[in-house]
Amino acid sequence: MAQAPAPGTRLNFAVLGPVRVRRGDTQLPTGSPQQRALLAALLLRGGRTATAPELVDALWGEDPPDAALAALRTYASRLRKSFGPDAADTLVSESGGYAIRTDPATLDIALAERYAAQADQAGTAGDRHRARDLLNAALGLWEGEPLAGLPGPYAETQRVRLQEWRLRLLESRLEMDLELGCHAEAVSELTALTAAHPLRERLRGQLMLALYRSGRQGEALALYADTRRLLADELGVDPCAELLDLHQRILEADPALTASAIGRAAQTPVAVRPAQLPASIADFTGRADSVRELGERLTTAEGSVMAVSAVAGIGGVGKTTLAVHVAHATRAAFPDGQLYADLQGAGPGAAEPETVLTSFLRALGTPDASIPPTLDERSALYRSALDGRRVLVLLDNARDAAQVRPLLPGTDGCTALITSRTRMIDLAGAHLVDLDVMSPDEALELFTRIVGKDRATAERKAALAVVGACGFLPLAIRIAASRLAARRTWTVAVLAAKLADERRRLDELQAGDLAVKATFELGYGQLEPQQARAFRLLGLADGPDISLAAAGAVLDLDPYDTEELLESLVDASLLESTAPGRYRFHDLVRLYARACAERDEHPPSERRAATSRLLDFYLATATGVYALERPGDRTVDHLEPTGRPGLALADRAEALDWLHTEAECILACVRQAAAEGEVRRAVDLLLAAKDLCESGAGSGRYEQAALAVRDAARRADDKKAEGRARTTLTQVYITAGRYDEADEEARHGMLLGQVANDPWAACNAPNERGIIALHEKRHEDGEAHLRQAVECFHADGNSVGEASALCNLSRIQLAMGRTDNAVDLARRGIEIYDSMGLTLRLANARYALGLALTAAGRLSEALDELTEALGVFHANRQPLWEGVTHFRLAEVHLAARRPTLAAAHAEQAIALRGIGGEWRRGTVLTVLGRALDAIGQPDRARACWTEALAIYERLGSLEADEVRGLLAPAAVA
Structure with a gap:
């Protein structure tokens, strides 16, 4: 018997797009359109034989050529020749016709049908995540229009059928998106789909629901009005009953619309129903958020895969009390019983999983004689006993994930609730709840x-x-x-x-007998001298947590010794391990540690030395990040020197990971250093970490730190530090659209930089003032500031800064109507960035060039530049720039009369929250309204413009008049 071909050599067929045949990575010739039509007709019969008359009718319909049968034989012969050595087994002749016999796994439509069927099964079982993944897998097999370019009535009929099927799959997948809370992401896709298929009411209903769940009730109601008008005009009918009902529920703000409609799975009665929960606490108080979160998490197990929640916290914080309370509150969702075990993980004699499994199996009705001897066998039998049941398992006081894993149900409909002193980050799929403090x-x-x-x-x-x-x-x-x-x-x-x-x-x-300090002292009194020193000094550092490397700087120890000490403090419940390599104190434990540092003969100089080492570590590492992000930028040459090295980061990706992971700690260190009088290094740490502001991810906390440094520098009469702090605040305020405050800070920063002879402020302050003037439409002022910035950057040898100022100057020239100058200046910026290999900065320059090309009417070129910039911003985690680039792409598509694409990009810009403050949101809403109006959704457009007008009027922006003009004809209409 012939062996089956290896997966890399067998034939693979595709009809969900152009009809193709591949062997491995090689595409085989399939001949003329008529020959491909024959291949498609055979593939779509799923291995069944098609007679010659059926094939003639499929290819030519009622008017076949005289030599139709001969043509069929020729096409079949050519296909066999193309297929190669296994052609005879693939394209067979029988009963006066032909058939293609192939493994369904080699045909894209068969794979799509299998994925769709599995998605239906998963959805019926309540597993929405798996159902959505399977639907995405099915949809991912499409490569454009099915049976593209094929002639004949059969191909046309099948093309319509397949397109309709794809739409139904899309609707089903979007239904899953909405049930899983992905409504904000679904809006842009649904906006485009409703524009392409305006009469498809299910899509419009899904878009209404997605808008409502995104907090955009007005647009949802406006969309219904558009739909009602369209159906009346085009078909003379009213919206379907489902849309009418949804419209009414949105008007009434029905609370049920905010939750996923997940059906209850059928419940199978069981012979033995355990009820092992300990008694609930009668005067249970507080924890409302945690009770709600855990209750919802546990009850979502119904009809879906197992839910696992792990509650972690220091001893005495009330983990068990909370878990027992929640378990009792959700008992009704688990009619087949509740299991409980105290795993005694905090003591020396933790319960063995084998012993716990024995008690669980007995409680589930398994006779002792049927309980197997090994852990793996007991765990497998335990999961089998729970199959088809709805059971809650409460595992209290767990030692670690290894102790818990054999005790997890692992079956549909069951759930596990775990309490532990350690945070179980290594428990796959667990929903983690930290219970350090109450709200x-x-x-x-x-x-x-x-x-x-x-x-x-x-x-x-x-x-x-x-x-x-x-x-x-x-x-x-x-x-x-x-x-x-x-x-x-x-x-x-x-x-x-x-x-x-x-x-x-x-x-x-x-x-x-109750004392918080006494609780802490029990653990502290058992520490070895090195452990006690580490505990005291680590308590001096502000910030929500601390990394292993930063802790090493505080303690002045190598990573190995530092980790050994910190892990020993975790074991003593005086420190928490929030993640591998990261640690934190509870607030009162930190206070106790600081008291110990003062009480146990740490003089102020020693305490200041510890926090100074931490500041050095953050400044040195952040400087390295800045250098990786902006090679050639001379800012790093103007920063204060450090007394110790930072981390050696391998590449930009690792550098960005470090910066965003350490953001809270860095900004806390800045504030602490400012309070202790270290204003020079504090403000320079802010400069080195400016990506935290530019990305838009933490601009509020960045602003607080900059204000603290500015005020401390002013008190210390340090003009250099104050000038830098004010210039840094300028960047924060520009990002937020607060231009009056930004200009005030920039003006002071510029003057202080001149007094202190600080080249950094002398370059950056006029650059920022030019950007402010651009937004305030003071173009001549902006041009003067930016030309000054270009000269200062050039004199400082800072090519990166010079390129930035040139790109900003390009935008000023564009605003002044000097389009050619704007294009030339942006290209000069690109040349500088490109010569230095600066990917992210090059994206900023491409953004500026894209704006200039848009104004010049060179829309195709503008689209290329902005699309390339968008990819870089996304890859570098710059949501602010990603959002504004989506906005600019929306403008380009609108100018090119592609309103559906414009609406999709504008929706993406809105979905990326924090894209530059309220003013920027107003500009995006204005463009979105234009796009929606162009695709026939005037009521939604009006809702967008109304919101934009409210923003502009609140800010006193000049753009308000433009929006009033847009609303005026809408009001007349």
Whole structure:
């Protein structure tokens, strides 16, 4: 018997696009259109034989040529020759006709049908994620118009059928997107689809729902009005009942529209129904967000794959109390029972998974004689026993993921809820919930229940101050409230004042046998000297957490010794490991560590040396990131020198990963350094980390840090540092569209830079003032500032800065109507960036060139430049620039009379939140409205313009008049 060909040598067929045959990576010739039509007719019969008359009718219809049969034989012979050695087994002649016999896995439509069928099964079972993935796999097999270019009535009929099928698959996949909460991403795709298929009501209903769930109720209602008008004009009918119902529910803001409609899977009764949950706490207080989050997560297991939630936190924070409360609250969703085990992971004798599985199997009705001896066998039998059941498994006080994995159900409809002192980042698929502190409202509720509603309500502000000083830790709140409840002469304000002093806070948080400090001291007293030193010094560093490398700088130790010390502190529950290589303190634990640093003979100079080493580490590493991102930019030559090296980062991708991972810690270090008088290095760390501002990802926190440095520098009368801080603030305010504030800071920064003879401020301040003038339409001022910036950058030997100023000058020239000059200046910027190999900066220059080419009417060239820039911005995690580039692409497509594409790009710009402040959102909404109006959705367009006008009027922007003009004819119409 002949062997089957290897996958790389067998024939593969495609009909979902141009009809093609491939052997491995080689495309085989398929001949004339009529010959390809024969091939398609045979492939679409799924291996069944087609007679000669059927094939003649398929290829030529009612008017075949005289030599039709001879032509069929010729086409079949040529196809066999093209197919090669296995042709005889593939294209066979039988019963006066032909058939193609091939493995379904080699035909794209067969694969698509299989994926679609599997998607239906997954959807029926409630597994929306898998169903969506399978539908995407099916849709990914299309390569354009099916049976493209084939003649004959059969090909035409099948082409229509396949196009309709693809649309149905798209609708089903979009349904999954909406059920899985991907409504914002679906809007742009649905906008384009409704424009291409305006009478398809299901697509319009999906777009209405996606807009509503994206917080765009007005546009959703406007789309319905467009739909009703279109159907009446084109068909003389009203919208279908489903659309009418959806419209009414949107008008009423039906809460059910915000949740996925996931059906309940059939429940199979079981003979044994375990109910092992411990008793719930009668006076359970707070944790509303966590209860809701966990409850929703657990109940989504119904009809879907297993859900796993792991609650982590330090000892005494209430993990078990929360888990038991949630488990009782969701019992109704698990009618087949609840299993519980205390895994005793915090003690020396953690429960063995084999032992726990034995108890679980017994509870599920398995006789002892049927329980196998090994862990793997017990785990497999356990999963089999749960198959088809809806069971909740509560695994309390787990040691680690390895202990938990054999105990997970792993079957549809079941769920596992886990508590542990460690954060189980290595538990695949787990939904992680950190339970370090309560929310302010929940903490206040706990405080109120202890001290009484009258006292807490009468002094609500003071009560909030108390729970805030407690770090929202339940134990601390309970102690503070108990002290107040026992002292009727105290007011809440008295207690708040006592807790306001950080140096005495831990002493105040004790009542009887309860004391927060005593809880911490139990662990601290058991530390070795090196561990205790690490604990104290790490507590000095601000920031939400700290990396292993940064901790090494604080401790002045190598990575190996640092990691060993930090992991030992994790084991002692005095530090948390939030992720591999990252650590954090609870707020009150950090306060205790700082108290220990002062109490245990760390003089101020030693404490300052530790934070200074951390500042050096961040500045040195951020400088390296800046140099990788902007090679040739002389900013790095103007930064303060550091006393220790930073991390050696291999490439730009690794550098960006580091910068965005460390963003919060870097900005906290800047604020701390400013407070300690280190203003020069603090502001230079801001300059080196400017990508955090430019990306738009953390501009608010960046602004706070810059303000702290500016004010500290002013107090220290350090004009150089103040000038740099003000120029840095200018960049923040430009990003946010706050141009008056930006110009004020830039003006001061420019003057201070001149007084301090600082070349960095002398170059950057006029560059920023030119950008501001551009946005404020003060073009002559902007031109003067930017020409000054070009000269300063050139004198400083900063080619990168010079290119930036040239591109900005290009935009000024464009605004002044000097289009040719604008194109030339942008190209000069591109030449500089290109010669230096600067990918990201080159994208900025291509963006500027794209604007100039758009104004020059060279739309195809503009589209190329902007599209290339968009890809670079996306790859470099620059959502702000990605968003504005989508906006510019929308303008190009609108100018080229491609409104559907324009609308899609404008929707993408809106989906990328934080694209440059409210003013920029107004400009995008204006263009989106133009595009929607052009594709026949005037009510949606009007909704966009109305929102844009409100923004412009609130900001006092000149663009308001333009939008009023757009709305005026709409009002008349």
